[in-house]
Amino acid sequence: MKLQLATWPDIRDYLETCDAILIPIGSTEQHGPTGLVGTDAICPEHIAGGMAEQGVLVAPTLSIGMAQHHLAFPGSITLRPTTLMAVIRDVVTSLASQGFRRFLFFNGHGGNIATVQAAFADIYADASLAGGESGLVLELFNWFMGPRMGEISKELFGDAEGWHATPSEISLTWDAYPNAQRQATLEPKRAPKGPIRDAHDYRQRFADGRIGSEPDLASAETGARLYQAGLEDAMEVWRKLLEN
Amino acid sequence: MKLQLATWPDIRDYLETCDAILIPIGSTEQHGPTGLVGTDAICPEHIAGGMAEQGVLVAPTLSIGMAQHHLAFPGSITLRPTTLMAVIRDVVTSLASQGFRRFLFFNGHGGNIATVQAAFADIYADASLAGGESGLVLELFNWFMGPRMGEISKELFGDAEGWHATPSEISLTWDAYPNAQRQATLEPKRAPKGPIRDAHDYRQRFADGRIGSEPDLASAETGARLYQAGLEDAMEVWRKLLEN
């Protein structure tokens, strides 16, 4: 069930048997010459769509993440870490006031990880500093780190997967939006790797936006396969969350 | 062009001839017994989809708005006004660093208006307090306040339009998601009106979430008509923005 397409009585009923919710979180940032700006939001949203069909309650995607390092490429948008932490706090607190207790943030962007974890600590700290008990379970799952997903990526792309604008994520967006497929000559074929600092430094190091990847290996067929793997990976995490 | 489905070179090229962007902003909140939780995000996003086809650059929808008064109904989520202000600041600042100058926030939720305007003032204040010049044009347009839209609402619903969970907005969501149509017996037929305070007070006054409306007057056909009117209203505002 997608929260946006439900009514409030639907959610009232849902809460009678389940206090968990899935919150897709992505980013709006350059993904190289051929990757979509929305890649990191589209990927978890796409898989979450499948989860919603299996009864998982799915919140609207938080489409804008922490992407300060991409800002030198037009179309990239960032929230400051402190802003994203405030967003996560407000979302969790809103739903907790209604009885939700377990929150699975389903993430599509490596750059969000530290900030999301800091946000969880900040929320827990309210209870901890008050000598109280939050009752909350806040978890993060990155779709690109699931075991089934990893196996396919390793098998098909090996080192050509790279770190940013990877053939895996681009394939997955093409499964979601077949019309969005793009090709371009990539120079060099394999993008360089290196540290991530500010946006100026990033653009100096990674001229076309990619890090270590060969996104021209992407295909819609692989995307369909990755979708299935990602759905199974994520459903496994969701079921585990419901158990504890 | 939808930002999420574009590449960064697409946006680089767009910026050569246009420095304006449309940012749909909505809310995730109860809309009465039959209205969708996502109504206020779906409506501007739906119309913005049509605008994108006419060449308008459309950012991802800010789906969560300022909806503190709805929190007593399950599924409603709010950002605090200060959080939403920080989000708007970061979005504008990110894009301004790349050359965007004109921003049209295309809004679907009355409860966002004050906060969005305060956010604009906060951004302008950076330049004003520094004795400088921002060069920015920040505008807000509420789809439900366009002239063509208003005429249809007046003609079809009159006072039954009400203020929240209106037949107009519900019709429009049914144009976007025909499968989401719901019916329920509404008691009373016409919801009461009153002031908006905190969530507890709201639920006391407005037992099923509606304010002053008769959403059972909604229909997908009306939704299609409203979509067309809303698209024309919004394109008119957009063109005016490009002129000055």
Added chain:
Amino acid sequence: MKLQLATWPDIRDYLETCDAILIPIGSTEQHGPTGLVGTDAICPEHIAGGMAEQGVLVAPTLSIGMAQHHLAFPGSITLRPTTLMAVIRDVVTSLASQGFRRFLFFNGHGGNIATVQAAFADIYADASLAGGESGLVLELFNWFMGPRMGEISKELFGDAEGWHATPSEISLTWDAYPNAQRQATLEPKRAPKGPIRDAHDYRQRFADGRIGSEPDLASAETGARLYQAGLEDAMEVWRKLLEN
């Protein structure tokens, strides 16, 4: 009763029968070549003085408001929206800790409206996010939008009232401070209108600070009449607040 001229036992006694308080809020900003910098604070403070004589408890005027767009004119002072929100939060919370429940912010500045409303939402949100009940009634009344006031302005000034540095507000300050009357040749006679953005843009558009007004139509006599109208308008709002 003016809070500043009362003792704490006076307020303790007042609270036994009434939990409402009036808080004048204005701005410190240019008002054209002849208008006083304090116009927007003086107007509500002046009328509030009359209300205090009729038994209304009147807090000290919040003289500095949100006026970032006026900063390019010497003498203008702004609080950032976030600062003004914090001020309003602290004032309300202080008084609420003593039993006050109903707060009427009596406003003299259009530029404050969005920020004051966002501040109200921010205060209500504390209770809403906690799943609790604030018990607070936070209202805003702009003296210049009262019905009796509007009638006089329409009758005497029509379109020459304009939006900023209006003959009405200037007349009212002259009723309060007869010695402050100023005259100057205004060029053009009727100031231009336009959008409000940052301070640099404002000064480009509105060279002498006025927007759309002809303040040379002001007179102390009109001020006396407006004072009486404003007092009746505001007392009506106050009485309504006490009733609910």
Added chain:
Amino acid sequence: MKLQLATWPDIRDYLETCDAILIPIGSTEQHGPTGLVGTDAICPEHIAGGMAEQGVLVAPTLSIGMAQHHLAFPGSITLRPTTLMAVIRDVVTSLASQGFRRFLFFNGHGGNIATVQAAFADIYADASLAGGESGLVLELFNWFMGPRMGEISKELFGDAEGWHATPSEISLTWDAYPNAQRQATLEPKRAPKGPIRDAHDYRQRFADGRIGSEPDLASAETGARLYQAGLEDAMEVWRKLLEN
């Protein structure tokens, strides 16, 4: 010259020869059984009125200060230290954008001192952390610590001056508002002294609000004498500010 009663061209002209401004700052808090809630704002505002007549540019009084410890007495209002710091920052930054460089905060409340000094450091820190130069001179003068003032207090009241709700400050308010004179039997005649912590603790220690004082020694005649002394003390500080 009072800023509130000036026009912006007046301030433009003033800035041609002087870049200094006086900002009265007080508090809104209980002052014992007979003292006015506004005492700490009234005192510096009253003296500043005399300074304005001698050509000093006087900003509107910041009437609400840091008074958290008084909140258990009805009518007291506090700004949090962080809020008051934001207010001071915005006021200084606004005026600095127009050419003001020297700011004399003229204070009537001991509880403001630490926060005002922290605010000054916070403003200076902007330049210091940027490796730059603010050019600002931020000073604080407490009217009750001037030498002429101290001599009179010592002569007339000695130890009966106490720390809060002092006969000096109450006398001074009676010079400003002769009708506000109040008498009450004070029990004990001399209030106790002690540390200042939170509002609950304060009310436990200081049952009627006074600390160490005998405010029944106040008189309007003494107020007139203190006014003269305070005016001379403050003008001396102002002249010194203009010199460096």
Added chain:
Amino acid sequence: MKLQLATWPDIRDYLETCDAILIPIGSTEQHGPTGLVGTDAICPEHIAGGMAEQGVLVAPTLSIGMAQHHLAFPGSITLRPTTLMAVIRDVVTSLASQGFRRFLFFNGHGGNIATVQAAFADIYADASLAGGESGLVLELFNWFMGPRMGEISKELFGDAEGWHATPSEISLTWDAYPNAQRQATLEPKRAPKGPIRDAHDYRQRFADGRIGSEPDLASAETGARLYQAGLEDAMEVWRKLLEN
């Protein structure tokens, strides 16, 4: 060279040839029945002492970290993530204003990692959002993740190392403070593992504070060996930082 034991002319001279600084960062939190509250600060400080002798400029240790989950054990102190981020921002900005460009945060606490990385992103974001260039290199190195260190831990403790109150960290503190050695009967011998949430939940899961470890395997001799390994690991990271 330890910053605290240097004079400012020493640092001025240092900056002529090197723009890098080491900043130890730890935590103040329970470390099981026998481990020191200061363990996570003592470990990096101890190794940094050796680095200082080899010419590395070492800032004072940030002894209090993000440890909200430990608060249910007396003596534990946390900074909120947002507070720690502000501390890191101020430290970096202060030193950057003097010419420092490369910062190595030398960390002793797993719970700090996400917050430190979010802080780095927040600092970089200043430049990125301004379309500028920070010139900064911000790096984090956890002493317990160095290769030489890991080898010894694996060899001596294997799975008994666990996650919190590990024999490695306790050994290292005993090398620094031989008198601080403690023994206690640990029940169970091997502590349980599990997720980390708020402080209440933590204490429920991990009754004596340890996670997965057998700290009674610690010894001062092992501490001496770990010190040497840690020093070599850290010097390697430092040298690499100086190269790029």
Added chain:
Amino acid sequence: MKLQLATWPDIRDYLETCDAILIPIGSTEQHGPTGLVGTDAICPEHIAGGMAEQGVLVAPTLSIGMAQHHLAFPGSITLRPTTLMAVIRDVVTSLASQGFRRFLFFNGHGGNIATVQAAFADIYADASLAGGESGLVLELFNWFMGPRMGEISKELFGDAEGWHATPSEISLTWDAYPNAQRQATLEPKRAPKGPIRDAHDYRQRFADGRIGSEPDLASAETGARLYQAGLEDAMEVWRKLLEN
């Protein structure tokens, strides 16, 4: 007992008979040509070491304080006042959640005083604004203002003590770190005095960093004497804290 060298069961036991803790707080800032950057942290930490031996529970030193005015001298680090306030709030709140009620901040830096007091008010304000009771006792003691200390300084140095980089504080650091003794020719022998503003202004006025002092009068012998005096001064304050 030093908190860093204790275990959590030690602190649990301590809390059974005492709810007080000492928190040394200093600064990291230039102290003239011969004084150590860590002087203001070393001094209270050194004396606190003696207190710990007499059973006082001593938290880790907060080594970085509010020192914005020193930033133009390499090696100086500041926290913004708002950051330091957040640190103090988190430290107090953490320990209060475990039963601590009395906090003695033992300070070595004049520039911290206003900010620490503002932080105390901010913490008390939580309870005061909630109409509640914090139960907290927050006190500040500056080692350099103790009576025994003052007598020695007056006897040995008189006016040559000055305000910053004083012979007293430098002597005390030499008692703690005998190897850190430095000599330099000071020009002029007695440093000038003046107001403290931003870092640029400070360096203009005080070329070598000293204010009004002759630190070449310092000696390790005097340091030993001052240590003894400081220890007695501080123990007296501590005992008084335990009594009330």
